């Protein structure tokens with residue numbers, strides 16, 4: 001029953017507009033949590049934290065980073081911003097199919113190795129499945145980036161092959177199955193509404 005109500009909440013969220021792949025912009029994200037890890041839209045106070053947290057790992061795998069970072073979501077644990085997960089459908093990413101987005105993620109150095117990245121990616125996939133027309137998520141990962149490879153494996157991405165430049169190309173199809181982790185504000189509202197009605 002619980003799952004059914006969560007699912008209903010997500011359906012409401014997905015029906016809130018008439019998005020198609022042609023009209024798609026990044027959809028405003030409602031706060032989503034799995035009980036430990038929360039993802040939410042960035043707020044201005046996240047920006048200096050994101051910039052200050054960049055370390056050698058960031059520079060090695062993600063480059064120097066922008067002075068105006070604007071990830072789709074920030075990752076929050078116990079009220080503290082601990083990183084970001086992002087997706088895009090940039091035209092310059094010519095390997096992306098029409099219904100496909102490219103994922104990126106960064107967990108601040110002091111918070112790594114606790115499973116936060118994988119949990120945050122699962123939440124983002126649930127958002128994409130429920131509230132956007134995208135149906136495929138992909139990640140390009142350097143074969144030496146063992147932590148990121150482990151995140152992709154843990155989240156059920158499959159290796160498709162190697163792209164020019166040598167990066168490994170992973171893909172995961174999105175389905176409603178991603179929704180079972182989700183405790184969204186919409187779902188909570190839905191549950192409250194049901195209780196009132198009942």
Ligand SMILES: CC(C)(COP(=O)(O)OP(=O)(O)OC[C@H]1O[C@@H](n2cnc3c(N)ncnc32)[C@H](O)[C@@H]1OP(=O)(O)O)[C@@H](O)C(=O)NCCC(=O)NCCS
Nearest residue numbers: 057061105106107112113114115116117118147148150154
């Ligand atoms: C990649 C990154 C986001 C992973 O974040 P994280 O929250 O530490 O990830 P997790 O805690 O879920 O751990 C991921 C895996 O790495 C493993 N791991 C943790 N510390 C490790 C270490 N020092 N060496 C090797 N593996 C390690 C974990 O055991 C886990 O593997 P498992 O799922 O098999 O148990 C983080 O390391 C990071 O921000 N790196 C720099 C940016 C980056 O590389 N982004 C990805 C670009 S493609």
